[in-house]
Amino acid sequence: MTMLVLDANVLIRAVLGSRVLFLLRTYAEQTDFLAPDTAFQEAREHLPSILERRKVPVAPAIAALRSLAELIQAIVLPS
16 A cells, blocks of 8 residues: 655645545545644644635634544654
8 A cells, every 4th residue: 555644735735625635535545644743733723824814714624624534644753
């Protein structure tokens, strides 16, 4: 199985757009998607300001980010 490590930018694009989410769902059975837990944290920090500029509600986007955990495994990095 192929593994792909994603950063915060990809997580944000998965929440804001449809293409990244489509690709994640399409390849989920044949690819292990991983992201450092810090990438999820960074996405949670930056999404509100991005969404406010776009005049988009924050709560549904944060819920969508949480739901990405079904497709992307968060990896806890040692400190």
